[in-house]
Amino acid sequence: MPEERYMREALELARANIQAGGRPFGAVLVYQGKVVARAVNEIHCTQDPTAHAEMQAIRQAAKALGQARLDGAQIYASGHPCPMCLAAMHLCGIERAWFAYDNDEGEPYGLSTAAVYAQMARPPQQQCLPLRPFKPSGEAGLYQQWKQASTQ
Numbered sequence: 708m709p710e711e712r713y714m715r716e717a718l719e720l721a722r723a724n725i726q727a728g729g730r731p732f733g734a735v736l737v738y739q740g741k742v743v744a745r746a747v748n749e750i751h752c753t754q755d756p757t758a759h760a761e762m763q764a765i766r767q768a769a770k771a772l773g774q775a776r777l778d779g780a781q782i783y784a785s786g787h788p789c790p791m792c793l794a795a796m797h798l799c800g801i802e803r804a805w806f807a808y809d810n811d812e813g814e815p816y817g818l819s820t821a822a823v824y825a826q827m828a829r830p831p832q833q834q835c836l837p838l839r840p841f842k843p844s845g846e847a848g849l850y851q852q853w854k855q856a857s858t859q
Contacts, residue, residue: 713783721785734760738780744768761792789820
């Protein structure tokens with residue numbers, strides 16, 4: 708069963724990352740039946756808060772394949788993907804995501820993103836990070852400009 712092999716590999720990556728001083732997160736991205744990316748959480752060495760294992764795997768796969776769309780790909784992650792990683796999966800076309808440890812299991816160790824999911828489920832005006840529209844007066848046409856530039 709390849710799913711078990713891929714998940715075990717993600718868990719091995721996470722355990723190796725612990726030994727390297729990182730967080731217990733690893734990810735394996737499979738595209739058309741082949742592993743195209745393996746990654747770990749690299750926040751500890753990059754100081755990049757977006758360097759989650761899933762994000763790193765998506766970046767590696769897109770670069771290796773020379774395409775931003777990963778339609779039909781699957782990702783195997785040691786932990787429950789955070790909202791950022793899940794959104795990236797949606798945006799690039801990941802078809803299925805698997806995880807070994809959920810937010811409840813991560814909570815006692817400060818490794819749960821359940822609170823972020825709860826915040827994001829609230830209306831934008833009620834979130835702790837309010838999202839407000841603001842367009843300077845006279846500003847118009849940015850998207851139209853992009854459309855024109857991309858079709859030339």
